[in-house]
Amino acid sequence: MVVRVRIPDIVRRGQPFDVRIAIQHVMETGYRLDHSGRTIARNVIHTLVARYDGVEVYRAELGSGIAANPYLQFWITAPASGVLELSWVDDAGVAGSERVPVTVRD
Amino acid sequence: MRARPVACWLLAAVVAIAGCTVVDAGGDNGGDAGGTLATAAQARPRPLQQGSAFAPASLRALQADEFENPGMLWVARGAKLWQQAEGPDARSCASCHGDARSMRGAATRYPQVDRASGRLLNLDGRIMQCRSERQKAEPLAWESEPLLALGAYVAFQSQGLPLRPSIDGVARPFFERGRDRYQQRVGQMNLSCSQCHDSNWGRQLGPETISQGHGTGYPVYRLEWQGAGSLQRRLRSCLSGVRAEMFPYGAQEHLELELYLAWRAEGLALEAPGVRR
Known part of the structure; x- marks a missing residue:
């Protein structure tokens, strides 16, 4: 599972900044059939959570309507330097996470 | 019952018109399917335009954003x-x-x-x-x-650099076979690559604008595939589209076509990973 996360080079104390994340994932809808006509089991990243120094700051619940290789962008603020931890889990139970250190400037 | 012959005539007229259209489409191409090209200059579309130039603005933006580009x-x-x-x-x-x-x-x-x-x-x-x-x-x-x-x-690593393949010396026979195959009508629809990508680029095929058929963005991320694929996968899609037999991956036919396409796109900037519909 390839993951790319990006935050701005400079983060100001208390100022909103954007977090961008792209995850390589099939996001199988559960509506498709294989060559024998059997349903291909749904496998999407159903939950993605962002925590800043352990405090939940963002949560997304995804479903079949999200395309493969989901890309999300959201805005948060940071009161002080810390670590942003992104974690997610799919229907097959495969979980992933990524830690991004954030340095806050005045 | 008297109306019936009239209807038949109408049908015959429609068939005749449709038949003419098909003949005309072949005529645009110089009628040299499988034959020689008049000059090298005629074989390249003018002006040369990237595949992305035919994509909708939203897709071009997706490709241009280095982070958002799924490729x-x-x-x-x-x-x-x-x-x-x-x-x-x-x-x-x-x-x-x-x-x-x-x-x-x-x-x-x-x-x-x-x-x-x-x-x-x-x-x-x-x-x-x-x-x-x-x-x-x-x-x-x-x-x-x-x-x-x-x-x-x-x-x-070569993004933004112009294509400059060599078609001289040992590469020449491969190039010539690729060029001939590009002009060869294939499949149940009896179409050559050239009939879409030389004679009709810029025109609509259903919702799609026909591109000049350059492979500068490959490997490419296609929304239809929900993933990345090679130029050979794209060529197979084209062959399937004209209801022709697809070449297997790595086949000599693919490679020769790829060389011809590279020569045809010479000077265009490489834009991999491209994003296409």
Whole structure:
């Protein structure tokens, strides 16, 4: 599972900044059939959570309507330097996470 | 009952008009399917336009954003694989080539003839050869995810550089066969590549604008595929579209066509990883 996360080079104390994340994932809808006509089991990243120094700051619940290789962008603020931890889990139970250190400037 | 012959006449007229249209479409092409081209200059669309020029603005924006471009996930995986030791001697791509920036310009010269074997190789073929002959590692399969990732990573190093393939000397016979195949009508729809991509580019085919058929964005991320794919996969889609038999991955027919396409797009900037519908 390839993951790319990006935050701005400079983060100001208390100022909103954007977090961008792209995850390589099939996001199988559960509506498709294989060559024998059997349903291909749904496998999407159903939950993605962002925590800043352990405090939940963002949560997304995804479903079949999200395309493969989901890309999300959201805005948060940071009161002080810390670590942003992104974690997610799919229907097959495969979980992933990524830690991004954030340095806050005045 | 008297109306019936009239209806038949109408039907016959429609068939005749449809028949004329088909003949005209062939006529645009100079009627030289499988024959020789008048001059080299005529074989290239003018002005040359990237595949992305025919894509909707939203897709062009997706491709241009270095982070948002989903093809960059394959580039990112390729960067990891570049460093990964493989085979009995635990060699990575980086062991020989060092930083991948040394590959800048390499992708603009493919397909090319391998001096040792005399075979025509595209970039994927070269990576596969490196892997089995130099790294002595488990061979990579055509169109496999690791191969697409490495191909995307190496091609990405040449982003923005103009294509400049060689079609002289040993490459000439390959080029000529590719050129002839490009003009060859195939499939149940009896269409050649040229009939869409030389005679009708810029026009609508259903919701799609027909492009000039340049492979400068490959490996490409296609929304239809929900993933990355090679130029050969795209050529197979085209062949399937005209209801012709598809060439297998790595087939000589593909490679020769790829060389002709590279020559045809000479001077256009490489834009891998491209994003297409």
